[in-house]
Amino acid sequence: MSSLVAYEDSDSEDESLDQTEEGASAAVQSRSCKQNQEVSVCDSSEVPQSPHSFTPDPDGSVVEYHGNDTKSRRASQHPHSPPQRDFERKYCNDETTKEKHFRDPAFPLSLCATQGKISPLQTRSHMPQSFSDGLNPMKRHHTAVPSGVRPYIPKRQRLTTSVETVDLKYPAEQFSGNETRASQILSEVSARVKPYLTHKSGAAGIPRRLLMSLGGHQGPVNTVKWCTVPHLSHLLLSASMDKTFKVWDGAESGRCLRVYTCHSGAVRDACWTPCGRHLLTGSFDNMSVITDVETGQQVVKLDNQFKVMCVVPHPSNPEVFLCGGYSSVVKAWDSRSSKVVKVYKAGIQQTLDILFLRGGVDFIASSDCVSRDSADRTLIAWDYQSTAKVSNQIYHERYTCPSLALHPLEESFVAQTNGNYMAVFSSQQPYRMNKRRQYEGHKVEGYAVQCEFSLDGTILASGSSTGSAHFYDYHSTRTLHTLHAHSQPCLCVSQHPVLPATAATCDWAGEIKVWH
Structure with missing residues (x-):
C-alpha cells in the first residue's frame, strides 16, 4: 500500500x-x-x-x-x-x-x-x-x-x-x-386592565399598598414609564445605568418580558412611541435608538456625538424626536431619513430635560446654566419651526430643574427644582411663574428626581432623595400621601394611565415596585 x-x-x-x-x-x-x-x-x-x-x-x-x-x-x-x-x-x-x-x-x-x-x-x-x-x-x-x-x-x-x-x-x-415567543408581548391584553377599557376612567386614586417588587437591574433605574396605549398599558418600561432597558408585565405577573441590550453605555432616558410598538432611548454611548418592542431589532440608531440625557418624540409628528445632553445644542432627528433636521444652539453646557408644550409649536429646555444670583437660561423656551429662542427669562432662582411635566388639561407645566420644591409655570407666553403655588415636602439634593401628573391632572407625584414617593393635590398644593417606597433615592413615580390608584416607582439601587 x-x-x-x-x-x-x-x-x-x-x-x-x-x-x-x-x-x-x-x-x-x-x-x-x-x-x-x-x-x-x-x-x-x-x-x-x-x-x-x-x-x-x-x-x-x-x-x-x-x-x-x-x-x-x-x-x-x-x-x-x-x-x-x-x-x-x-x-x-x-x-x-x-x-x-x-x-x-x-x-x-x-x-x-x-x-x-x-x-x-x-x-x-x-x-x-x-x-x-x-x-x-x-x-x-x-x-x-x-x-x-x-x-x-x-x-x-x-x-x-x-x-x-x-x-x-x-x-x-x-x-x-x-421573535415568535416575543410576538405575544403586544398581542395579549392583561386581564386586570381589560375591565377598565370599556368604561371611562374615574378620578385618580392614591396607591397605598405594595403589589409587587421587580428586581433584575444591576444599576440605578433612571426612569419607569407605563405604555400610554390603553390595551397595552400593562407594559412597564424601565431604563437603567446597567446599559439595558426592559419591558415588564407590571399589572399581573411581574415577569420581565424582554431585555434590550443595544447600548454600550448607561441608558439615561427611555420612552414609548405613541403607537406603543417602538421604544425611544438615549444613552451615555452618544446613541439614540428606536427599538422594536416585539423583535428587539434596532429600527434606527443615531450618533449624537454627545452623551444623551433626554429624548422626546414630537407630539404631532412622532417620526421626529429631540435629543439633549452634554452639549450646548439640542438636535431634532427625523427617524425616516436618519438625519438632523433642526439644531437649537444655546450658551449652556448640558440639557437636563425637554418638554413639548401643547401642539408641539414650542418646547421648554432645562439646562444647568446657573449664574451667581439667578438661574439665567435655566429654562429656555424655543420655537420648534424657526429654532429661535422665545424666552430665556422664565425662572429666576438659583436652582437647576432636572425634570419637567406638562399638565394634561390646563395650560401650565411644572418644573422640579433642586430647591426641594416644584414650581408651576404658564405654558403660554410669557411663561410666567406662579409664586403662590409651590409643592414642598420632598428632597432632590442633586438627583434627577422626576415628577408626573395623573391622567386627570388632579394629582402631582414626585420621587425623593429620601426614598419616598410623594403625592400632592395639584390645586391646593397640599400633601395627600407619602409612600415610604425605597431605602435608596426614589428617582421616578409613574402613575398608571388606566388602572386607578396604581403607580410604579424605581430607585437608585435598581429596584422597581408597583403599588396600588
Whole structure:
C-alpha cells in the first residue's frame, strides 16, 4: 500500500507522537489482511469515551450545544468570564461566536447531531484545513506524515454536520425563534386592565399598598414609564445605568418580558412611541435608538456625538424626536431619513430635560446654566419651526430643574427644582411663574428626581432623595400621601394611565415596585 493513514493528534500529541506512528503502521498491516474492514487509527488517549466527552477548558468549563437552542452549561465558572445567559441567548452576534471558536480550543467544532452524535475527533478530520490549523497552529510542525486515506463517513452524518455548522456560523437564525415567543408581548391584553377599557376612567386614586417588587437591574433605574396605549398599558418600561432597558408585565405577573441590550453605555432616558410598538432611548454611548418592542431589532440608531440625557418624540409628528445632553445644542432627528433636521444652539453646557408644550409649536429646555444670583437660561423656551429662542427669562432662582411635566388639561407645566420644591409655570407666553403655588415636602439634593401628573391632572407625584414617593393635590398644593417606597433615592413615580390608584416607582439601587 503506497499511502499511510494519518490524523491530527489531540492536545496530548507531544507525549504520544511515537505511539501514533506505531499505531499507523499497525493499521496499514491490518488493512492488508482485512480489506473489507473499515480502518480508523488514533492514539488511545485521544479516543473519547462518549459522544459528549472532549478536552475541557483550562478552567474546567464545558460548553454543550443541543439542536438550535444555544444554551451553555458550565461546570465551574471562571472568575474573569462570568456567564451572560440573557445576552448570549438573545443578542449574540457572529463576531462573538467566531471569537469563541478560535479562543477556546475545547469549543466543539460542530453541534450535537439530532439523529446521531458526532465526536469532536470525527468532526475535526473533515474540517477545512485552514480552520483546523487555526485551532492548533503548532501541530503542523509535529505531524510530518503525508495525508492518506480518510475513513468513510456516512452520508447522513456528513449532511447533519454541515447543517449544524451552518447553524453555528449564523446564530441570528436562532433569533427568529425568540421573535415568535416575543410576538405575544403586544398581542395579549392583561386581564386586570381589560375591565377598565370599556368604561371611562374615574378620578385618580392614591396607591397605598405594595403589589409587587421587580428586581433584575444591576444599576440605578433612571426612569419607569407605563405604555400610554390603553390595551397595552400593562407594559412597564424601565431604563437603567446597567446599559439595558426592559419591558415588564407590571399589572399581573411581574415577569420581565424582554431585555434590550443595544447600548454600550448607561441608558439615561427611555420612552414609548405613541403607537406603543417602538421604544425611544438615549444613552451615555452618544446613541439614540428606536427599538422594536416585539423583535428587539434596532429600527434606527443615531450618533449624537454627545452623551444623551433626554429624548422626546414630537407630539404631532412622532417620526421626529429631540435629543439633549452634554452639549450646548439640542438636535431634532427625523427617524425616516436618519438625519438632523433642526439644531437649537444655546450658551449652556448640558440639557437636563425637554418638554413639548401643547401642539408641539414650542418646547421648554432645562439646562444647568446657573449664574451667581439667578438661574439665567435655566429654562429656555424655543420655537420648534424657526429654532429661535422665545424666552430665556422664565425662572429666576438659583436652582437647576432636572425634570419637567406638562399638565394634561390646563395650560401650565411644572418644573422640579433642586430647591426641594416644584414650581408651576404658564405654558403660554410669557411663561410666567406662579409664586403662590409651590409643592414642598420632598428632597432632590442633586438627583434627577422626576415628577408626573395623573391622567386627570388632579394629582402631582414626585420621587425623593429620601426614598419616598410623594403625592400632592395639584390645586391646593397640599400633601395627600407619602409612600415610604425605597431605602435608596426614589428617582421616578409613574402613575398608571388606566388602572386607578396604581403607580410604579424605581430607585437608585435598581429596584422597581408597583403599588396600588
